[in-house]
Amino acid sequence: GAEPMLGGGPGGACRARRLYVSFREVGWHRWVIAPRGFLANYCQGQCALPAALSGPGGPPALNHAVLRALMHAAAPGAADLPCCVPARLSPISVLFFDNSDNVVLRQYEDMVVDECGCR
């Protein structure tokens, strides 16, 4: 399940959007013991000024991102806007049966988007 993706055009400012990955939907629910799914989330939104300056509580803006947003504001054709990408991520653990009927617990780093930022 996911928030409806923003179509093209300006859309809202860069931030994390909800995306839930269900192991049942990808057909792994017979061999994944837990969890049933996880909130992976994703980043989307505009990185024009002032969003590139990042709102309250967001990650510190990268100077380069601000510079690019300024260049774009001054000469739209000269430089692309910064990109809205993950700025802080968290791990998940998955408990499952493998092909040899072992019970396996694996940790996966950087699987959940906690914060997005303009880069």
Add this chain to the structure above:
Amino acid sequence: TRAPVPPGPATDALLQALGLHDAPQGAPRLRPVPPLMWRLFRRRDPQETWSGSRRTSPGVTLQPCHVEELGVAGNIVRHIPDRGAPTRAPEPASAAGHCPEWTIIFDLSAVEPAERSSLARLELRFEAAEAPEGGWELSVALAGQGAGASPGLVLLRQAVPILGPPVRAELLGAAWGRNASWPRSLRLALALRPRAPAACARLAEASLLLVTLDPRLCHPLARPRR
């Protein structure tokens, strides 16, 4: 709700991202999940769906690629059951001193060469009608190939004062080199001898708890420190 996603490039890519070559084929042989595995999972993922916070309690941050409860580095923990159990004939009652030896077999084909082991713990449950004076002695050796072959190199000997709680034997270090690669199938010969005349014990269950670190899935290790 939507129909499940048919297997294809997208799910293959997700599997690969999770370091798995393919989804287990068919329904796995469901068996109870060992309490330790549940505990390790819940310690890292107290909610069924992850809320994105990496704290177990306020102020505590979990180290990446580390198994706190076992105190070792690692990002893969496997509970591997003994494959020899079903084929093991029930022990005949034998006189003291001639206790049987058991061959236990662990399927390690899922362990990849890139994985570095940090813990390999045998967990054994015995049953005995009596407790001999001075307890028991456990010996673990590499099993010979083929039925009836004599055991190979003795990996460890360990005193076992009482039978009741599971007997744990650490294979890494003295018995098995930390950097040694694992065979696809590990065959061990076990013997449990009473230190004083007594009836023999019976091996009720054997499993191997193997913790490894796959550096490819451990980004903090790969990320250069500024």
